[in-house]
Amino acid sequence: MADGLAWIGEHWYYGAPAKDGMLSKICLTAVRGMDPVDFVIRLGADRRMAERPVLFADFDRRSVDLADSVAMFGRSGEWAYVLEVEQSTWHLIFLDRLGQDTLVPKGCELVCLDRFAHEHPWMCYLDTAGELRSAEPGDSLLETPVPPEDRLGAFAALDAAMRQAGAVRETFPGCEDPLDEDEELARRLFRAVGEHLGLSLPRREIEQGLLPAVHLPSPL
Numbered sequence: 001m002a003d004g005l006a007w008i009g010e011h012w013y014y015g016a017p018a019k020d021g022m023l024s025k026i027c028l029t030a031v032r033g034m035d036p037v038d039f040v041i042r043l044g045a046d047r048r049m050a051e052r053p054v055l056f057a058d059f060d061r062r063s064v065d066l067a068d069s070v071a072m073f074g075r076s077g078e079w080a081y082v083l084e085v086e087q088s089t090w091h092l093i094f095l096d097r098l099g100q101d102t103l104v105p106k107g108c109e110l111v112c113l114d115r116f117a118h119e120h121p122w123m124c125y126l127d128t129a130g131e132l133r134s135a136e137p138g139d140s141l142l143e144t145p146v147p148p149e150d151r152l153g154a155f156a157a158l159d160a161a162m163r164q165a166g167a168v169r170e171t172f173p174g175c176e177d178p179l180d181e182d183e184e185l186a187r188r189l190f191r192a193v194g195e196h197l198g199l200s201l202p203r204r205e206i207e208q209g210l211l212p213a214v215h216l217p218s219p220l
Contacts, residue, residue: 005028006191006194007190021210026206027083027087027088027116028081028111029089029112030076030081038080043082053214056211064215071213072209079197091122110124111123111193111197112124123135123136128152133155137186138189161196167192
């Protein structure tokens with residue numbers, strides 16, 4: 001059973017760690033139109049291990065260098081997705097300027113919600129025309145110093161969904177405790193992205209580590 005994405009946002013900042021799987025600081029990278037195995041191979045996974053993965057709960061994470069990532073991966077409808085903790089491998093590759101075409105074939109759509117624990121959390125969205133936009137939680141995809149070209153209207157559509165969900169500060173209704181604002185914005189952002197793009201992930205399987213796992217070496 002899939003449970004949307006809002007539950008990830010609820011635990012993005014302050015949730016307790018899960019024993020066998022993931023709960024807090026989950027980073028989601030998803031690509032529409034790719035096979036999940038092909039995607040993790042593009043992220044650096046060994047093909048043999050990706051094609052015959054063990055469950056995340058059974059993966060010996062102590063055998064992996066601290067700089068590397070052990071990710072869960074799977075499929076949600078048309079989307080292939082990868083789940084990591086604290087920061088996403090895709091973000092690191094993007095920062096290393098290896099080029100988005102290395103990872104995402106032309107015509108594919110990508111979304112990344114990255115906790116990026118040592119810097120600022122961010123959302124990154126790539127439309128099928130190859131246009132890329134990023135924003136921090138609470139920010140608009142459109143109201144930036146350099147407005148996006150948005151030939152397909154994909155940024156405007158996602159931004160409208162975010163505003164309707166109160167995930168943009170201009171439309172955020174607030175919360176009783178100001179200290180909860182970041183967490184509430186994250187919950188609303190994950191919900192808006194999931195509902196607009198048709199992404200829904202199984203909470204129980206992720207918390208218990210019951211999805212396939214793969215080792216992703218750090219590109220940096």
